[in-house]
Amino acid sequence: DLPEEVLREYSEKHKKPESVNFAYGTAGFRTLGERLDSVMFRMGVLAGLRSKALGGKTIGVMVTASHNPEADNGVKLVDPMGEMLEQSWESYATYLANAETTDEFITNVQAVIYRGGISISQPANVVYARDTRPSGAALVAALEDGLKAIGVEGGGWNAGVTTTPVLHYLVRTTNTKGTPEDYGEPSEEGYYSKLAAALKALLSGKPSPPPLIVDCANGVGALSVAAFSKHVEGVFQFQPTNTDLQTPGLLNFKAGADFVKTSQSIPPALQGKLSAGQRAASFDGDADRLMYFYLDDQTSQFRMLDGDKIAALVAGHLVELVNAAGLAGRIELGVVQTAYANGSSTKFLEKRLPVKCVPTGVKHLHHAAEAFGIGVYFEANGHGTVVFSKETLALLNSHQPSTPEQTKATEDLIQLTKLINSAVGDALSDLLLVEVVLASKGYTATQWNSSYSDLPNRLVKVLVPDRSLYKTTDAERKLTEPVGLQEKIDALVAQYEAGRSFVRASGTEDAVRVYAEAGTREAADELAFKVAGLVY
Ligand code: NG1
Numbered sequence: 005d006l007p008e009e010v011l012r013e014y015s016e017k018h019k020k021p022e023s024v025n026f027a028y029g030t031a032g033f034r035t036l037g038e039r040l041d042s043v044m045f046r047m048g049v050l051a052g053l054r055s056k057a058l059g060g061k062t063i064g065v066m067v068t069a070s071h072n073p074e075a076d077n078g079v080k081l082v083d084p085m086g087e088m089l090e091q092s093w094e095s096y097a098t099y100l101a102n103a104e105t106t107d108e109f110i111t112n113v114q115a116v117i118y119r120g121g122i123s124i125s126q127p128a129n130v131v132y133a134r135d136t137r138p139s140g141a142a143l144v145a146a147l148e149d150g151l152k153a154i155g156v157e158g159g160g161w162n163a164g165v166t167t168t169p170v171l172h173y174l175v176r177t178t179n180t181k182g183t184p185e186d187y188g189e190p191s192e193e194g195y196y197s198k199l200a201a202a203l204k205a206l207l208s209g210k211p212s213p214p215p216l217i218v219d220c221a222n223g224v225g226a227l228s229v230a231a232f233s234k235h236v237e238g239v240f241q242f243q244p245t246n247t248d249l250q251t252p253g254l255l256n257f258k259a260g261a262d263f264v265k266t267s268q269s270i271p272p273a274l275q276g277k278l279s280a281g282q283r284a285a286s287f288d289g290d291a292d293r294l295m296y297f298y299l300d301d302q303t304s305q306f307r308m309l310d311g312d313k314i315a316a317l318v319a320g321h322l323v324e325l326v327n328a329a330g331l332a333g334r335i336e337l338g339v340v341q342t343a344y345a346n347g348s349s350t351k352f353l354e355k356r357l358p359v360k361c362v363p364t365g366v367k368h369l370h371h372a373a374e375a376f377g378i379g380v381y382f383e384a385n386g387h388g389t390v391v392f393s394k395e396t397l398a399l400l401n402s403h404q405p406s407t408p409e410q411t412k413a414t415e416d417l418i419q420l421t422k423l424i425n426s427a428v429g430d431a432l433s434d435l436l437l438v439e440v441v442l443a444s445k446g447y448t449a450t451q452w453n454s455s456y457s458d459l460p461n462r463l464v465k466v467l468v469p470d471r472s473l474y475k476t477t478d479a480e481r482k483l484t485e486p487v488g489l490q491e492k493i494d495a496l497v498a499q500y501e502a503g504r505s506f507v508r509a510s511g512t513e514d515a516v517r518v519y520a521e522a523g524t525r526e527a528a529d530e531l532a533f534k535v536a537g538l539v540y
Protein backbone atom coordinates (compact mmCIF):
# COMPACT_ATOMS: atom_id res chain seq x y z
CA ASP A 5 0.00 0.00 0.00
CA LEU A 6 0.98 3.60 -0.53
CA PRO A 7 2.93 4.84 2.55
CA GLU A 8 0.47 7.70 2.82
CA GLU A 9 1.35 8.88 6.33
CA VAL A 10 5.07 9.04 5.55
CA LEU A 11 4.40 10.86 2.30
CA ARG A 12 2.15 13.31 4.09
CA GLU A 13 4.71 14.03 6.79
CA TYR A 14 7.52 14.66 4.30
CA SER A 15 5.31 16.64 1.96
CA GLU A 16 4.51 19.10 4.75
CA LYS A 17 8.22 19.93 4.89
CA HIS A 18 8.28 20.79 1.19
CA LYS A 19 5.30 23.04 0.54
CA LYS A 20 4.61 24.34 -2.91
CA PRO A 21 5.11 28.11 -3.23
CA GLU A 22 1.84 29.87 -3.97
CA SER A 23 0.96 31.24 -7.39
CA VAL A 24 3.77 29.46 -9.23
CA ASN A 25 2.88 27.24 -12.15
CA PHE A 26 5.49 24.60 -12.96
CA ALA A 27 5.82 22.91 -16.36
CA TYR A 28 7.97 19.89 -17.22
CA GLY A 29 9.44 21.14 -20.50
CA THR A 30 12.04 19.83 -22.95
CA ALA A 31 14.69 20.03 -20.24
CA GLY A 32 12.54 19.06 -17.26
CA PHE A 33 11.63 21.72 -14.70
CA ARG A 34 13.80 24.80 -14.83
CA THR A 35 13.50 28.08 -12.93
CA LEU A 36 15.13 29.98 -10.06
CA GLY A 37 16.71 27.47 -7.69
CA GLU A 38 14.98 28.99 -4.67
CA ARG A 39 11.56 28.04 -6.09
CA LEU A 40 12.28 24.38 -6.59
CA ASP A 41 12.20 22.76 -3.14
CA SER A 42 8.72 21.23 -3.46
CA VAL A 43 9.38 20.22 -7.06
CA MET A 44 12.52 18.32 -6.04
CA PHE A 45 10.71 16.46 -3.28
CA ARG A 46 7.91 15.50 -5.63
CA MET A 47 10.30 14.44 -8.40
CA GLY A 48 11.92 12.13 -5.87
CA VAL A 49 8.54 10.53 -5.37
CA LEU A 50 7.87 10.39 -9.11
CA ALA A 51 11.28 8.83 -9.83
CA GLY A 52 10.42 6.09 -7.33
CA LEU A 53 7.04 5.56 -8.99
CA ARG A 54 8.64 5.44 -12.44
CA SER A 55 11.06 2.78 -11.25
CA LYS A 56 8.24 0.75 -9.69
CA ALA A 57 6.28 1.04 -12.94
CA LEU A 58 9.26 -0.54 -14.72
CA GLY A 59 9.69 -3.37 -12.25
CA GLY A 60 12.53 -1.76 -10.30
CA LYS A 61 14.74 -0.61 -13.20
CA THR A 62 17.07 2.20 -12.16
CA ILE A 63 15.80 5.70 -12.97
CA GLY A 64 18.07 8.75 -13.04
CA VAL A 65 17.49 12.20 -11.60
CA MET A 66 19.74 15.07 -12.67
CA VAL A 67 19.69 18.38 -10.81
CA THR A 68 20.99 21.07 -13.16
CA ALA A 69 20.04 24.14 -15.15
CA SER A 70 22.72 23.51 -17.77
CA HIS A 71 23.78 26.73 -19.53
CA ASN A 72 21.32 28.95 -17.65
CA PRO A 73 22.44 31.50 -15.04
CA GLU A 74 23.89 30.34 -11.73
CA ALA A 75 20.78 31.28 -9.74
CA ASP A 76 18.63 28.94 -11.82
CA ASN A 77 18.32 25.27 -11.24
CA GLY A 78 16.31 22.40 -12.61
CA VAL A 79 15.54 18.73 -12.49
CA LYS A 80 14.93 16.05 -15.07
CA LEU A 81 14.28 12.35 -14.93
CA VAL A 82 16.23 9.83 -17.01
CA ASP A 83 14.71 6.58 -18.26
CA PRO A 84 16.48 3.18 -17.98
CA MET A 85 18.52 3.24 -21.20
CA GLY A 86 19.76 6.73 -20.40
CA GLU A 87 17.13 8.39 -22.54
CA MET A 88 14.77 11.26 -21.69
CA LEU A 89 11.67 10.50 -19.60
CA GLU A 90 8.78 9.03 -21.61
CA GLN A 91 6.31 11.66 -22.79
CA SER A 92 3.23 10.47 -20.86
CA TRP A 93 5.21 10.76 -17.65
CA GLU A 94 6.10 14.37 -18.37
CA SER A 95 2.48 15.23 -17.76
CA TYR A 96 2.51 13.22 -14.50
CA ALA A 97 5.49 15.34 -13.45
CA THR A 98 3.65 18.59 -14.15
CA TYR A 99 0.55 17.21 -12.45
CA LEU A 100 2.40 16.35 -9.23
CA ALA A 101 4.45 19.55 -9.21
CA ASN A 102 1.37 21.77 -9.34
CA ALA A 103 -0.66 20.19 -6.54
CA GLU A 104 -1.32 23.14 -4.23
CA THR A 105 -1.57 21.24 -0.94
CA THR A 106 -0.36 18.00 0.61
CA ASP A 107 -3.89 16.57 0.29
CA GLU A 108 -3.99 17.35 -3.39
CA PHE A 109 -0.48 15.95 -3.81
CA ILE A 110 -1.49 12.62 -2.22
CA THR A 111 -4.60 12.47 -4.39
CA ASN A 112 -2.50 13.12 -7.48
CA VAL A 113 0.05 10.48 -6.51
CA GLN A 114 -2.81 8.01 -6.22
CA ALA A 115 -4.09 9.04 -9.63
CA VAL A 116 -0.64 8.49 -11.16
CA ILE A 117 -0.43 5.05 -9.56
CA TYR A 118 -3.83 4.20 -10.97
CA ARG A 119 -3.25 5.59 -14.46
CA GLY A 120 0.24 4.16 -14.72
CA GLY A 121 -0.97 0.74 -13.56
CA ILE A 122 1.78 0.81 -10.94
CA SER A 123 2.17 -1.90 -8.37
CA ILE A 124 3.42 -0.06 -5.30
CA SER A 125 4.97 -3.22 -3.86
CA GLN A 126 7.56 -3.30 -6.66
CA PRO A 127 11.10 -2.25 -5.71
CA ALA A 128 12.34 1.20 -6.72
CA ASN A 129 15.91 2.14 -7.67
CA VAL A 130 17.14 5.63 -8.37
CA VAL A 131 20.54 7.22 -9.05
CA TYR A 132 20.90 10.98 -8.77
CA ALA A 133 23.48 13.70 -9.24
CA ARG A 134 23.81 17.46 -9.41
CA ASP A 135 25.98 20.11 -11.03
CA THR A 136 27.99 22.74 -9.11
CA ARG A 137 25.20 25.28 -8.53
CA PRO A 138 25.10 26.73 -5.00
CA SER A 139 21.40 25.83 -4.66
CA GLY A 140 22.14 22.19 -5.56
CA ALA A 141 22.92 20.72 -2.14
CA ALA A 142 19.65 21.85 -0.53
CA LEU A 143 17.65 20.75 -3.54
CA VAL A 144 19.26 17.31 -3.43
CA ALA A 145 18.26 17.07 0.23
CA ALA A 146 14.64 17.73 -0.79
CA LEU A 147 14.93 15.12 -3.53
CA GLU A 148 16.26 12.60 -0.99
CA ASP A 149 13.18 13.16 1.19
CA GLY A 150 11.04 12.24 -1.80
CA LEU A 151 13.05 9.09 -2.48
CA LYS A 152 12.78 8.02 1.17
CA ALA A 153 9.08 8.84 1.35
CA ILE A 154 8.23 6.51 -1.55
CA GLY A 155 10.56 3.77 -0.33
CA VAL A 156 13.40 3.82 -2.86
CA GLU A 157 15.98 1.13 -2.05
CA GLY A 158 18.65 2.50 0.28
CA GLY A 159 17.22 5.99 -0.25
CA GLY A 160 18.76 5.97 -3.75
CA TRP A 161 22.35 6.14 -4.99
CA ASN A 162 23.95 9.56 -4.68
CA ALA A 163 26.40 9.99 -7.57
CA GLY A 164 27.47 13.35 -6.16
CA VAL A 165 28.52 16.33 -8.23
CA THR A 166 28.96 15.23 -11.81
CA THR A 167 28.00 15.99 -15.40
CA THR A 168 24.64 15.25 -17.01
CA PRO A 169 26.17 12.72 -19.45
CA VAL A 170 27.89 10.83 -16.63
CA LEU A 171 24.53 10.50 -14.86
CA HIS A 172 22.94 9.16 -18.07
CA TYR A 173 25.82 6.72 -18.43
CA LEU A 174 25.35 5.49 -14.84
CA VAL A 175 21.67 4.86 -15.47
CA ARG A 176 22.29 2.91 -18.67
CA THR A 177 25.19 0.83 -17.36
CA THR A 178 23.37 -0.05 -14.14
CA ASN A 179 20.39 -1.34 -16.11
CA THR A 180 22.37 -3.25 -18.72
CA LYS A 181 25.14 -4.75 -16.59
CA GLY A 182 25.65 -8.42 -17.45
CA THR A 183 23.15 -8.33 -20.33
CA PRO A 184 23.95 -8.49 -24.06
CA GLU A 185 23.55 -4.70 -24.09
CA ASP A 186 26.24 -4.19 -21.43
CA TYR A 187 27.53 -0.64 -21.80
CA GLY A 188 30.44 -0.57 -19.35
CA GLU A 189 31.21 -0.33 -15.64
CA PRO A 190 28.54 1.64 -13.76
CA SER A 191 30.87 4.22 -12.20
CA GLU A 192 32.29 7.57 -13.24
CA GLU A 193 35.80 6.06 -13.37
CA GLY A 194 34.39 3.21 -15.45
CA TYR A 195 33.13 5.75 -17.95
CA TYR A 196 36.46 7.53 -18.20
CA SER A 197 38.34 4.23 -18.58
CA LYS A 198 36.03 3.21 -21.40
CA LEU A 199 36.52 6.53 -23.22
CA ALA A 200 40.28 6.48 -22.61
CA ALA A 201 40.71 2.95 -23.97
CA ALA A 202 38.79 3.81 -27.14
CA LEU A 203 40.72 7.06 -27.54
CA LYS A 204 44.06 5.30 -27.25
CA ALA A 205 43.06 2.69 -29.83
CA LEU A 206 41.82 5.34 -32.25
CA LEU A 207 44.87 7.60 -31.92
CA SER A 208 47.46 4.84 -32.14
CA GLY A 209 49.71 5.36 -35.15
CA LYS A 210 48.43 8.89 -35.64
CA PRO A 211 50.20 12.15 -34.72
CA SER A 212 49.14 13.28 -31.21
CA PRO A 213 46.61 16.09 -31.22
CA PRO A 214 48.03 19.41 -29.90
CA PRO A 215 47.18 20.36 -26.28
CA LEU A 216 43.64 21.70 -26.25
CA ILE A 217 42.37 24.72 -24.34
CA VAL A 218 38.98 23.85 -22.85
CA ASP A 219 36.66 26.48 -21.40
CA CYS A 220 34.78 24.66 -18.64
CA ALA A 221 32.20 27.46 -18.07
CA ASN A 222 33.31 27.51 -14.40
CA GLY A 223 31.16 24.45 -13.96
CA VAL A 224 31.24 20.72 -13.37
CA GLY A 225 33.06 20.11 -16.65
CA ALA A 226 36.19 21.29 -14.83
CA LEU A 227 35.96 18.30 -12.48
CA SER A 228 35.23 15.94 -15.31
CA VAL A 229 38.18 17.14 -17.43
CA ALA A 230 40.52 16.87 -14.43
CA ALA A 231 39.38 13.34 -13.63
CA PHE A 232 39.51 12.17 -17.24
CA SER A 233 42.96 13.69 -17.86
CA LYS A 234 44.50 11.16 -15.47
CA HIS A 235 43.36 8.36 -17.79
CA VAL A 236 45.01 9.78 -20.89
CA GLU A 237 48.37 11.08 -19.70
CA GLY A 238 50.87 11.09 -22.56
CA VAL A 239 48.09 10.58 -25.10
CA PHE A 240 45.96 13.68 -24.87
CA GLN A 241 46.53 16.93 -23.04
CA PHE A 242 43.90 19.41 -21.87
CA GLN A 243 44.54 23.00 -20.85
CA PRO A 244 41.43 23.70 -18.79
CA THR A 245 40.34 27.34 -18.29
CA ASN A 246 37.29 28.84 -16.60
CA THR A 247 37.60 26.25 -13.85
CA ASP A 248 36.67 28.50 -10.90
CA LEU A 249 34.06 26.61 -8.89
CA GLN A 250 34.43 28.78 -5.78
CA THR A 251 33.74 32.39 -6.73
CA PRO A 252 29.98 33.03 -6.70
CA GLY A 253 28.39 34.18 -9.95
CA LEU A 254 30.93 32.80 -12.39
CA LEU A 255 29.06 29.73 -13.65
CA ASN A 256 28.24 30.26 -17.35
CA PHE A 257 29.08 33.94 -16.93
CA LYS A 258 30.85 35.16 -20.08
CA ALA A 259 32.03 31.59 -20.38
CA GLY A 260 30.95 28.32 -21.85
CA ALA A 261 29.30 26.93 -24.97
CA ASP A 262 26.14 29.00 -24.74
CA PHE A 263 28.11 32.24 -24.39
CA VAL A 264 30.14 31.34 -27.46
CA LYS A 265 27.11 30.39 -29.53
CA THR A 266 24.92 33.34 -28.63
CA SER A 267 27.57 36.07 -28.57
CA GLN A 268 29.52 34.51 -31.46
CA SER A 269 32.70 35.62 -29.72
CA ILE A 270 35.63 34.28 -27.70
CA PRO A 271 35.11 33.96 -23.93
CA PRO A 272 36.99 36.90 -22.31
CA ALA A 273 39.13 34.57 -20.17
CA LEU A 274 40.63 33.11 -23.35
CA GLN A 275 41.46 36.43 -24.92
CA GLY A 276 45.17 36.61 -25.71
CA LYS A 277 45.64 32.92 -24.96
CA LEU A 278 44.97 31.59 -28.45
CA SER A 279 47.48 31.84 -31.23
CA ALA A 280 46.24 32.14 -34.82
CA GLY A 281 44.77 28.88 -36.08
CA GLN A 282 44.90 27.19 -32.67
CA ARG A 283 41.60 25.55 -31.82
CA ALA A 284 39.84 25.62 -28.45
CA ALA A 285 36.56 24.26 -27.11
CA SER A 286 33.82 25.33 -24.68
CA PHE A 287 31.56 23.15 -22.52
CA ASP A 288 28.31 24.36 -21.00
CA GLY A 289 27.43 24.30 -17.28
CA ASP A 290 26.59 20.58 -17.13
CA ALA A 291 29.03 19.52 -19.88
CA ASP A 292 26.60 18.19 -22.44
CA ARG A 293 27.17 20.89 -25.07
CA LEU A 294 30.34 21.54 -27.02
CA MET A 295 31.47 24.44 -29.20
CA TYR A 296 34.80 24.77 -30.98
CA PHE A 297 36.42 27.99 -32.19
CA TYR A 298 39.71 29.47 -33.36
CA LEU A 299 41.20 32.71 -34.61
CA ASP A 300 41.68 32.99 -38.35
CA ASP A 301 45.35 32.56 -39.40
CA GLN A 302 45.17 35.60 -41.69
CA THR A 303 42.78 38.03 -40.08
CA SER A 304 42.76 36.85 -36.43
CA GLN A 305 38.97 37.00 -36.65
CA PHE A 306 36.95 34.73 -34.37
CA ARG A 307 35.65 31.61 -36.15
CA MET A 308 33.05 29.40 -34.56
CA LEU A 309 32.63 25.68 -35.19
CA ASP A 310 29.19 24.85 -33.83
CA GLY A 311 27.05 21.72 -33.60
CA ASP A 312 26.32 21.86 -37.34
CA LYS A 313 30.02 21.91 -38.17
CA ILE A 314 30.60 19.03 -35.74
CA ALA A 315 27.80 17.04 -37.41
CA ALA A 316 29.27 17.70 -40.86
CA LEU A 317 32.75 16.63 -39.77
CA VAL A 318 31.63 13.51 -37.97
CA ALA A 319 29.04 12.38 -40.54
CA GLY A 320 31.53 12.87 -43.37
CA HIS A 321 34.12 10.78 -41.56
CA LEU A 322 31.65 8.00 -40.75
CA VAL A 323 30.59 7.78 -44.39
CA GLU A 324 34.25 7.39 -45.40
CA LEU A 325 34.86 4.71 -42.76
CA VAL A 326 31.77 2.72 -43.72
CA ASN A 327 32.88 2.80 -47.37
CA ALA A 328 36.46 1.93 -46.49
CA ALA A 329 35.25 -1.00 -44.39
CA GLY A 330 33.50 -2.42 -47.44
CA LEU A 331 30.10 -1.85 -45.88
CA ALA A 332 28.71 0.71 -48.32
CA GLY A 333 25.03 0.06 -48.91
CA ARG A 334 24.76 -2.17 -45.85
CA ILE A 335 24.56 0.59 -43.24
CA GLU A 336 22.28 3.55 -43.79
CA LEU A 337 23.78 6.74 -42.42
CA GLY A 338 21.70 9.82 -41.75
CA VAL A 339 21.84 13.20 -40.04
CA VAL A 340 19.13 14.78 -37.90
CA GLN A 341 18.93 18.54 -37.40
CA THR A 342 16.46 21.13 -36.15
CA ALA A 343 15.27 24.31 -37.83
CA TYR A 344 18.13 26.13 -36.06
CA ALA A 345 20.71 24.35 -38.22
CA ASN A 346 22.46 26.78 -40.49
CA GLY A 347 21.05 26.61 -44.03
CA SER A 348 24.54 26.10 -45.45
CA SER A 349 25.08 23.04 -43.27
CA THR A 350 21.85 21.48 -44.45
CA LYS A 351 22.81 22.09 -48.09
CA PHE A 352 26.28 20.65 -47.52
CA LEU A 353 24.97 17.53 -45.81
CA GLU A 354 22.07 16.88 -48.16
CA LYS A 355 24.53 16.38 -51.02
CA ARG A 356 26.13 13.55 -49.08
CA LEU A 357 23.48 11.71 -47.08
CA PRO A 358 19.85 11.78 -45.91
CA VAL A 359 19.06 14.73 -43.61
CA LYS A 360 15.97 14.96 -41.44
CA CYS A 361 14.60 18.04 -39.67
CA VAL A 362 12.70 17.57 -36.40
CA PRO A 363 11.30 19.84 -33.65
CA THR A 364 13.69 21.23 -31.02
CA GLY A 365 14.50 19.00 -28.07
CA VAL A 366 16.90 16.12 -27.69
CA LYS A 367 14.20 13.48 -27.52
CA HIS A 368 12.99 14.31 -31.04
CA LEU A 369 16.51 14.28 -32.44
CA HIS A 370 17.48 11.09 -30.66
CA HIS A 371 14.33 9.29 -31.72
CA ALA A 372 14.73 10.27 -35.39
CA ALA A 373 18.41 9.29 -35.35
CA GLU A 374 17.47 5.79 -34.14
CA ALA A 375 15.73 5.19 -37.47
CA PHE A 376 19.12 5.08 -39.20
CA GLY A 377 21.80 2.39 -39.11
CA ILE A 378 24.10 5.16 -37.91
CA GLY A 379 22.29 8.36 -36.94
CA VAL A 380 24.25 11.55 -36.33
CA TYR A 381 22.35 14.29 -34.54
CA PHE A 382 23.48 17.68 -33.32
CA GLU A 383 21.69 20.85 -32.39
CA ALA A 384 23.41 23.99 -33.65
CA ASN A 385 24.08 24.87 -29.99
CA GLY A 386 26.47 21.93 -29.69
CA HIS A 387 24.34 19.24 -28.10
CA GLY A 388 24.39 15.94 -29.90
CA THR A 389 25.80 12.49 -30.44
CA VAL A 390 25.76 9.48 -32.75
CA VAL A 391 23.57 6.42 -32.33
CA PHE A 392 24.21 2.97 -33.78
CA SER A 393 21.36 0.54 -34.40
CA LYS A 394 21.50 -2.98 -32.98
CA GLU A 395 21.81 -4.30 -36.54
CA THR A 396 24.78 -2.02 -37.22
CA LEU A 397 26.53 -3.11 -34.03
CA ALA A 398 25.96 -6.76 -34.90
CA LEU A 399 27.16 -6.23 -38.47
CA LEU A 400 30.36 -4.49 -37.33
CA ASN A 401 31.15 -7.37 -34.99
CA SER A 402 30.47 -10.11 -37.54
CA HIS A 403 31.94 -8.39 -40.61
CA GLN A 404 34.78 -10.28 -42.35
CA PRO A 405 37.01 -7.64 -43.94
CA SER A 406 38.88 -8.75 -47.05
CA THR A 407 41.75 -6.23 -47.10
CA PRO A 408 43.97 -4.62 -44.42
CA GLU A 409 42.30 -1.29 -45.21
CA GLN A 410 38.86 -2.80 -44.55
CA THR A 411 40.12 -4.34 -41.32
CA LYS A 412 41.44 -1.01 -40.08
CA ALA A 413 38.24 0.87 -40.97
CA THR A 414 36.08 -1.76 -39.29
CA GLU A 415 38.21 -1.62 -36.13
CA ASP A 416 37.97 2.17 -36.10
CA LEU A 417 34.19 2.00 -36.40
CA ILE A 418 34.00 -0.46 -33.50
CA GLN A 419 36.20 1.79 -31.34
CA LEU A 420 34.06 4.78 -32.25
CA THR A 421 30.97 2.99 -30.92
CA LYS A 422 32.85 2.94 -27.58
CA LEU A 423 34.21 6.48 -27.71
CA ILE A 424 30.77 7.90 -28.44
CA ASN A 425 28.23 8.19 -25.63
CA SER A 426 25.13 7.09 -27.52
CA ALA A 427 22.88 7.53 -24.49
CA VAL A 428 23.15 11.31 -24.58
CA GLY A 429 25.25 14.16 -25.96
CA ASP A 430 28.44 14.58 -23.93
CA ALA A 431 30.84 17.50 -24.41
CA LEU A 432 33.81 15.36 -23.34
CA SER A 433 33.04 12.36 -25.54
CA ASP A 434 32.13 14.65 -28.47
CA LEU A 435 35.38 16.57 -28.03
CA LEU A 436 37.39 13.35 -28.19
CA LEU A 437 35.41 12.32 -31.26
CA VAL A 438 36.22 15.60 -33.01
CA GLU A 439 39.90 15.28 -32.11
CA VAL A 440 40.03 11.72 -33.42
CA VAL A 441 38.42 12.72 -36.71
CA LEU A 442 40.76 15.71 -37.12
CA ALA A 443 43.77 13.50 -36.34
CA SER A 444 42.58 10.85 -38.84
CA LYS A 445 42.20 13.42 -41.58
CA GLY A 446 45.23 15.46 -40.57
CA TYR A 447 42.95 18.49 -40.49
CA THR A 448 43.48 21.84 -38.78
CA ALA A 449 40.52 23.88 -37.54
CA THR A 450 40.79 26.01 -40.68
CA GLN A 451 40.51 22.96 -42.92
CA TRP A 452 37.58 21.67 -40.91
CA ASN A 453 35.85 25.04 -41.14
CA SER A 454 36.30 25.23 -44.90
CA SER A 455 33.72 22.46 -45.51
CA TYR A 456 31.07 25.19 -45.97
CA SER A 457 30.54 28.83 -44.92
CA ASP A 458 27.82 29.59 -42.40
CA LEU A 459 25.10 31.95 -43.54
CA PRO A 460 25.08 34.97 -41.23
CA ASN A 461 22.31 34.45 -38.67
CA ARG A 462 20.73 36.00 -35.61
CA LEU A 463 18.73 34.47 -32.78
CA VAL A 464 16.67 36.81 -30.63
CA LYS A 465 14.37 36.29 -27.70
CA VAL A 466 11.09 38.20 -27.46
CA LEU A 467 9.21 38.39 -24.17
CA VAL A 468 5.49 37.98 -24.78
CA PRO A 469 2.57 37.84 -22.34
CA ASP A 470 1.57 34.32 -23.40
CA ARG A 471 3.95 32.14 -25.40
CA SER A 472 1.40 29.32 -25.61
CA LEU A 473 -0.39 31.32 -28.32
CA TYR A 474 2.42 30.45 -30.74
CA LYS A 475 1.71 27.14 -32.46
CA THR A 476 3.88 25.62 -35.15
CA THR A 477 3.95 22.93 -37.81
CA ASP A 478 6.55 21.52 -40.26
CA ALA A 479 9.17 20.78 -37.56
CA GLU A 480 8.54 24.24 -36.07
CA ARG A 481 9.44 26.03 -39.27
CA LYS A 482 5.96 27.53 -39.77
CA LEU A 483 3.43 29.14 -37.45
CA THR A 484 -0.20 28.06 -37.62
CA GLU A 485 -1.16 30.48 -34.84
CA PRO A 486 -1.53 33.41 -34.25
CA VAL A 487 -3.44 33.27 -37.52
CA GLY A 488 -1.97 35.49 -40.25
CA LEU A 489 1.47 35.96 -38.66
CA GLN A 490 3.24 33.40 -40.86
CA GLU A 491 2.11 35.20 -44.04
CA LYS A 492 3.66 38.41 -42.73
CA ILE A 493 6.93 36.61 -41.92
CA ASP A 494 6.96 35.06 -45.41
CA ALA A 495 6.51 38.48 -46.99
CA LEU A 496 9.50 39.84 -45.08
CA VAL A 497 11.69 36.81 -45.81
CA ALA A 498 10.98 37.15 -49.53
CA GLN A 499 12.75 40.52 -49.49
CA TYR A 500 16.12 38.99 -48.47
CA GLU A 501 18.57 37.02 -50.55
CA ALA A 502 19.02 33.56 -49.02
CA GLY A 503 16.60 34.71 -46.34
CA ARG A 504 15.02 32.30 -43.85
CA SER A 505 13.25 33.04 -40.61
CA PHE A 506 10.97 31.27 -38.18
CA VAL A 507 9.30 31.90 -34.85
CA ARG A 508 8.54 29.42 -32.05
CA ALA A 509 7.82 29.40 -28.35
CA SER A 510 10.77 28.34 -26.22
CA GLY A 511 10.29 25.09 -24.35
CA THR A 512 12.64 26.12 -21.55
CA GLU A 513 12.08 29.85 -21.06
CA ASP A 514 9.06 32.09 -20.91
CA ALA A 515 9.78 33.64 -24.29
CA VAL A 516 9.36 33.35 -28.04
CA ARG A 517 12.48 32.84 -30.16
CA VAL A 518 13.03 34.46 -33.54
CA TYR A 519 15.68 33.01 -35.84
CA ALA A 520 16.79 34.64 -39.07
CA GLU A 521 19.53 34.02 -41.59
CA ALA A 522 20.39 35.82 -44.82
CA GLY A 523 23.18 36.47 -47.30
CA THR A 524 24.90 39.19 -45.24
CA ARG A 525 25.37 40.02 -41.57
CA GLU A 526 23.37 43.27 -41.93
CA ALA A 527 20.53 41.52 -43.73
CA ALA A 528 20.32 38.71 -41.13
CA ASP A 529 20.21 41.23 -38.28
CA GLU A 530 17.63 43.36 -40.04
CA LEU A 531 15.41 40.39 -40.87
CA ALA A 532 15.55 39.13 -37.26
CA PHE A 533 14.74 42.60 -35.98
CA LYS A 534 11.78 43.05 -38.35
CA VAL A 535 10.32 39.61 -37.61
CA ALA A 536 10.73 40.27 -33.87
CA GLY A 537 8.78 43.49 -34.49
CA LEU A 538 5.91 41.46 -35.91
CA VAL A 539 5.84 39.23 -32.83
CA TYR A 540 6.07 41.98 -30.31
P1 NG1 B 1 14.21 26.19 -26.25
O1 NG1 B 1 14.22 27.05 -25.04
O2 NG1 B 1 12.95 25.36 -26.39
O3 NG1 B 1 14.53 26.96 -27.49
C1 NG1 B 1 16.71 25.35 -25.77
C2 NG1 B 1 17.54 25.15 -27.01
C3 NG1 B 1 17.34 23.72 -27.49
C4 NG1 B 1 17.62 22.70 -26.39
C5 NG1 B 1 16.87 23.06 -25.11
C6 NG1 B 1 17.22 22.18 -23.94
C7 NG1 B 1 18.02 26.72 -28.82
C8 NG1 B 1 17.48 27.66 -29.83
N1 NG1 B 1 17.12 26.06 -28.07
O4 NG1 B 1 15.36 25.09 -26.10
O5 NG1 B 1 18.12 23.50 -28.62
O6 NG1 B 1 19.00 22.58 -26.16
O7 NG1 B 1 17.11 24.44 -24.76
O8 NG1 B 1 18.33 22.60 -23.24
O9 NG1 B 1 19.24 26.56 -28.71
Ligand code: ZN
Pocket residue numbers: 070071288289290291292293
Ligand atom coordinates in the same frame (compact mmCIF):
# COMPACT_ATOMS: atom_id res chain seq x y z
ZN1 ZN C 1 23.68 21.43 -20.89
